Amino acid sequence: xxxxxxxxxxxxxxRLQWDRYPSGEKLPSSRLLMEQHRVSPVTVSRAIALLAxxxxxxxxxxxxxxxxxxxxxxxxAGDVSWQEVTLSAHGASGAPxxxxxxxxxxxxxxxxxxxxxxxxxxxxxxxxxRGLADxxxxxxxxxxxxxxxPVEGLAELRAWFAREIGGPEGGLAASDVLIAAGGQSALTVxxxxxxxxxxxxxxxxxxxxxxxxxxxxxxxxPVPVPVDGEGLRTDLLAHAFTTTGARLLVCQPxxxxxxxxxxxxxxxxxxxxxxxxxxxFVVEDDYARLLAHADAPALPRPLAADxxxxxxxxxxxxxxxxxxxxxxxxxxxxxxxxxxxRATQAVDSFFVSRPLQEATLELxxxxxxxxxxRTLGVGLRDRRQTLATALAQHLPALPPAPLAAxxxxxxxxxxxxxxxxxxxxxxxxxxxxxxxxxxxxxxEPPEPHLRLSHVAAVSSSQLAEGVARLAAAWxxxxxx
Amino acid sequence: xxxxxxxxxxxxxxRLQWDRYPSGEKLPSSRLLMEQHRVSPVTVSRAIALLAxxxxxxxxxxxxxxxxxxxxxxxxAGDVSWQEVTLSAHGASGAPxxxxxxxxxxxxxxxxxxxxxxxxxxxxxxxxxRGLADxxxxxxxxxxxxxxxPVEGLAELRAWFAREIGGPEGGLAASDVLIAAGGQSALTVxxxxxxxxxxxxxxxxxxxxxxxxxxxxxxxxPVPVPVDGEGLRTDLLAHAFTTTGARLLVCQPxxxxxxxxxxxxxxxxxxxxxxxxxxxFVVEDDYARLLAHADAPALPRPLAADxxxxxxxxxxxxxxxxxxxxxxxxxxxxxxxxxxxRATQAVDSFFVSRPLQEATLELxxxxxxxxxxRTLGVGLRDRRQTLATALAQHLPALPPAPLAAxxxxxxxxxxxxxxxxxxxxxxxxxxxxxxxxxxxxxxEPPEPHLRLSHVAAVSSSQLAEGVARLAAAWxxxxxx
Numbered sequence: 001x002x003x004x005x006x007x008x009x010x011x012x013x014x015r016l017q018w019d020r021y022p023s024g025e026k027l028p029s030s031r032l033l034m035e036q037h038r039v040s041p042v043t044v045s046r047a048i049a050l051l052a053x054x055x056x057x058x059x060x061x062x063x064x065x066x067x068x069x070x071x072x073x074x075x076x077a078g079d080v081s082w083q084e085v086t087l088s089a090h091g092a093s094g095a096p097x098x099x100x101x102x103x104x105x106x107x108x109x110x111x112x113x114x115x116x117x118x119x120x121x122x123x124x125x126x127x128x129x130r131g132l133a134d135x136x137x138x139x140x141x142x143x144x145x146x147x148x149x150p151v152e153g154l155a156e157l158r159a160w161f162a163r164e165i166g167g168p169e170g171g172l173a174a175s176d177v178l179i180a181a182g183g184q185s186a187l188t189v190x191x192x193x194x195x196x197x198x199x200x201x202x203x204x205x206x207x208x209x210x211x212x213x214x215x216x217x218x219x220x221x222p223v224p225v226p227v228d229g230e231g232l233r234t235d236l237l238a239h240a241f242t243t244t245g246a247r248l249l250v251c252q253p254x255x256x257x258x259x260x261x262x263x264x265x266x267x268x269x270x271x272x273x274x275x276x277x278x279x280x281f282v283v284e285d286d287y288a289r290l291l292a293h294a295d296a297p298a299l300p301r302p303l304a305a306d307x308x309x310x311x312x313x314x315x316x317x318x319x320x321x322x323x324x325x326x327x328x329x330x331x332x333x334x335x336x337x338x339x340x341x342r343a344t345q346a347v348d349s350f351f352v353s354r355p356l357q358e359a360t361l362e363l364x365x366x367x368x369x370x371x372x373x374r375t376l377g378v379g380l381r382d383r384r385q386t387l388a389t390a391l392a393q394h395l396p397a398l399p400p401a402p403l404a405a406x407x408x409x410x411x412x413x414x415x416x417x418x419x420x421x422x423x424x425x426x427x428x429x430x431x432x433x434x435x436x437x438x439x440x441x442x443x444e445p446p447e448p449h450l451r452l453s454h455v456a457a458v459s460s461s462q463l464a465e466g467v468a469r470l471a472a473a474w475x476x477x478x479x480x
Numbered sequence: 481x482x483x484x485x486x487x488x489x490x491x492x493x494x495r496l497q498w499d500r501y502p503s504g505e506k507l508p509s510s511r512l513l514m515e516q517h518r519v520s521p522v523t524v525s526r527a528i529a530l531l532a533x534x535x536x537x538x539x540x541x542x543x544x545x546x547x548x549x550x551x552x553x554x555x556x557a558g559d560v561s562w563q564e565v566t567l568s569a570h571g572a573s574g575a576p577x578x579x580x581x582x583x584x585x586x587x588x589x590x591x592x593x594x595x596x597x598x599x600x601x602x603x604x605x606x607x608x609x610r611g612l613a614d615x616x617x618x619x620x621x622x623x624x625x626x627x628x629x630p631v632e633g634l635a636e637l638r639a640w641f642a643r644e645i646g647g648p649e650g651g652l653a654a655s656d657v658l659i660a661a662g663g664q665s666a667l668t669v670x671x672x673x674x675x676x677x678x679x680x681x682x683x684x685x686x687x688x689x690x691x692x693x694x695x696x697x698x699x700x701x702p703v704p705v706p707v708d709g710e711g712l713r714t715d716l717l718a719h720a721f722t723t724t725g726a727r728l729l730v731c732q733p734x735x736x737x738x739x740x741x742x743x744x745x746x747x748x749x750x751x752x753x754x755x756x757x758x759x760x761f762v763v764e765d766d767y768a769r770l771l772a773h774a775d776a777p778a779l780p781r782p783l784a785a786d787x788x789x790x791x792x793x794x795x796x797x798x799x800x801x802x803x804x805x806x807x808x809x810x811x812x813x814x815x816x817x818x819x820x821x822r823a824t825q826a827v828d829s830f831f832v833s834r835p836l837q838e839a840t841l842e843l844x845x846x847x848x849x850x851x852x853x854r855t856l857g858v859g860l861r862d863r864r865q866t867l868a869t870a871l872a873q874h875l876p877a878l879p880p881a882p883l884a885a886x887x888x889x890x891x892x893x894x895x896x897x898x899x900x901x902x903x904x905x906x907x908x909x910x911x912x913x914x915x916x917x918x919x920x921x922x923x924e925p926p927e928p929h930l931r932l933s934h935v936a937a938v939s940s941s942q943l944a945e946g947v948a949r950l951a952a953a954w955x956x957x958x959x960x
Contacts, residue, residue: 007715008714008715008746008750011715043715045719046715046716046718046719047715049715049718049719049722049723050714050715050718050719050750050754052718052722078788078789079788079789080789080790080814080815080816080817081815082756082759082789083761083790083815083816083817084816085759086727086759086760086761087674087816087817087820089675089676089679089727099823099827100822100823100824100826100827103826103827103830104631104823104826107628107631107826107830107831109628109630119628121628124624124626124627127626129625129626132620132626133620133621133625133626134620135620136616136617136619136620136835137616137617137620137621139616140612140613140614140615140616140617140839141613141617144604145609145613145805146604146607146609146612146613146803146804146805146806147604147803147804147805148587148589148599148601148804148805149805150589151584151587181661181829181833182829182830184827184828184829184830185828185829185830188827188828188829192697194567195569196569197677197699199569210827213827214827214828217672217824217827217828219677219699234488234530235487235488235491235526235527235529235530236526238526238529238530238532239525239526239529239530242529242532243529247566247569266488270488274530276562279562279565279566280566281563281566308558308559309558309559309560309562310560310563323626323627324626324627324628324834325625325626325627325628325629325833325834325835326626326833327829327830327832327833334560335560335561335563336560336563336564336567337560337563337567340567342580343579343580343584344580344697346580346583346584346587347579347580347583347664347668347690347693347694347697348664348665348668348694348697348828349661349662349664349665349668349807349829350583350587350662350664350665350807351587352807353661353805353806353807353833353836354804354805355616355805355836356833356835356836359620
């Protein structure tokens with residue numbers, strides 16, 4: 001182990017001698033250095049490598065070692081410009097692995113005087129903040145609350161999710177459930193586990209930009225499959241499976257983001273059948289299950305409840321209905337896929353904070369939870385009705401698709417040739433934040449769109465005022 | 481949008497007719513189907529694609545469409561065996577992306593009658609559980625505690641980490657800090673951001689298996705650089721930068737896991753100089769900074785405190801000193817690298833739970849925190865001394881490297897030719913969990929080793945008993 005210091009000593013000696021050589025001159029041979037300094041050939045070659053790495057010398061194999069033109073100068077204090085070169089190694093285009101523009105746009109908090117029709121997180125007045133605070137306080141005092149939880153999550157919480165998702169006869173077991181740190185982490189774990197980098201992944205078109213971003217960060221190629229009024233177009237899905245060889249589909253069968261569409265019963269059976277035939281996984285992002293409005297008809301079961309063969313990997317998050325900061329979600333998977341997901345999560349992040357899992361259990365086990373969901377359903381229905389009325393009143397030129405009785409979205413198709421970016425900018429100047437349609441398409445958008453969320457505004461009256469401001473911006477830009 | 485249903489109708493008609501054709505027989509031409517069913521060529525080709533995906537027909541371009549030998553049968557209820565085929569697409573070897581064996585081994589909770597000399601998480605008696613519970617309860621009631629935090633983390637917590645890591649004159653700003661969900665997540669975000677899949681990453685040898693697992697899950701190729709009594713061998717590091725072209729090094733300069741070694745002052749300057757010359761990032765995993773023993777000499781500054789140019793990406797976690805379930809860490813980065821890390825984290829997981837960040841602030845801002853760290857330092861010193869005494873008494877044949885006055889590890893080199901797996905198994909039968917050395921090497925281990933942790937056992941006396949049990953296992957296996 002003494003070899004290290006002899007290398008360092010020789011390198012230091014050579015550094016001191018370095019000034020004696022004119023630029024470009026050949027240094028003494030390795031053999032000569034070995035004899036002069038009584039060191040091994042390994043020591044000489046490592047000392048030379050050290051100097052080469054420092055930019056003092058250039059080793060030309062077969063020809064010898066030469067004094068470098070001038071040493072690479074150390075960057076001036078606080079100069080990070082070298083990073084641009086190093087980071088450009090990411091992909092041929094130098095593009096970063098994670099394209100976060102779409103995600104960061106939806107996570108940005110708007111200025112206080114701007115009405116938020118952009119964020120998908122419900123306003124605090126819709127959330128059970130008191131119940132959350134109480135649950136968290138109790139959770140932190142439970143025996144063992146601060147110890148290491150199992151990698152898969154707390155057994156009781158897994159059992160609760162299995163009942164919640166599968167229903168009393170859904171055939172889901174606690175052992176099918178993996179607890180993840182929120183819906184986005186769950187999607188990341190699923191997509192990174194189920195397909196190798198470079199593989200195609202079928203996605204709905206339009207779809208939630210967070211899905212596209214996760215797919216791209218996992219090195220996958222999103223292939224868009226259009227959605228119509230019945231949900232995913234299964235004729236095109238069949239075609240897409242055949243032509244791309246994809247083994248993975250990501251979809252939101254219930255109150256799809258951004259269209260609000262729910263997959264029809266017929267299409268639902270076809271999606272499962274096509275995926276089975278293709279040997280493909282279906283990641284079911286059931287993000288809006290707890291956001292059904294008070295006047296919604298009975299919801300279809302999750303795909304995962306009709307899937308004995310482990311085709312469906314189901315993602316269920318509590319953040320939308322509870323709090324953006326209750327970062328708890330469940331992933332349902334069966335068979336080797338479950339093991340794959342568990343391994344990915346263990347390597348990426350070990351496990352999910354135990355007190356947050358305990359707090360979730362406290363929250364959902366209390367009678368206040370179902371009361372909260374009923375109240376939330378009433379609030380969401382009222383906001384939907386307010387939004388529909390305001391759109392009809394202020395923006396009759398832009399009829400939205402029928403507003404769904406679940407979730408929180410309106411997806412407005414703009415007239416052909418409209419400039420959605422200009423409209424979004426004008427709306428922001430007019431004091432309302434809305435979402436452009438382009439990031440919701442994996443490829444070129446077929447038409448310009450606008451997405452409105454009715455859940456983040458302070459109140460229904462602010463929501464209506466937001467639509468009025470949008471209408472003013474629309475009048476200004478469409479008059480141009 | 482009506483096209484979808486005509487495709488489905490045609491497909492259903494063809495399905496019903498399918499039985500009429502003998503296996504292998506050619507179906508009517510597309511032209512004939514178009515005329516018979518009064519549909520477009522697109523509808524015909526999509527309906528055929530649907531049947532092909534279902535395995536009913538085979539399309540042979542140029543020849544026509546034929547009835548398949550037999551349809552692919554739908555898997556019997558509950559049959560997940562198809563997943564093996566689909567998942568084998570991961571890599572030429574069919575190996576999963578995330579190799580979690582090493583990580584899962586260290587995260588497994590041993591049976592109650594087994595003394596734990598394996599886990600790196602301190603026993604509950606060493607942790608501030610009361611303070612954590614109080615901090616969490618207060619955090620959940622802070623105004624806005626349940627709202628969305630900024631993607632980068634709470635400004636106050638970022639400022640605290642900047643002072644904590646950079647010191648009063650360290651030149652770190654809150655804007656250099658990204659809050660992550662624990663040390664493992666921080667390493668994942670850093671390694672996924674700083675080098676593209678397929679790139680080499682230099683790692684210490686031996687090193688923490690969690691680093692190897694994260695590197696491999698990011699698609700990187702770990703290249704081992706040996707560690708000696710002064711830390712990373714800079715002569716070999718220079719060689720490794722030159723020969724591999726690596727632009728990324730991951731290291732633990734303080735109380736390295738598993739050797740306990742601290743990088744010497746001379747080597748420390750060389751590591752930074754070599755990385756600068758190579759245009760490489762240095763990920764500094766400062767996992768044991770808060771685990772200095774009561775009798776430790778003054779600690780060297782973090783590499784990040786001597787790095788104006790954004791070469792060092794520093795990872796600091798609170799989990800070891802506070803609780804495995806306080807999943808909060810900070811990453812320090814400057815320049816474009818910071819933006820890259822922030823984007824990766826936003827896409828992977830959005831942000832870190834705000835109440836956990838608030839609780840961390842409550843905890844570290846209280847006077848009890850520095851008292852806790854002093855108590856922890858005394859407890860760790862006592863355990864180290866107990867372990868050293870027990871090893872000298874019971875296992876004089878296996879002199880460990882000198883036990884470091886920080887961290888919690890002993891790294892024992894076993895005699896050449898020893899079977900470390902057999903010893904680990906025998907130890908488990910004798911009632912003590914210890915860690916084999918092999919997973920700590922990126923390539924073939926040069927010699928067998930054993931790693932002991934003195935931090936997870938219930939008490940010092942149990943720690944000594946664990947070593948006695950290990951000695952019995954050693955006597956039994958080495959006598960074979």
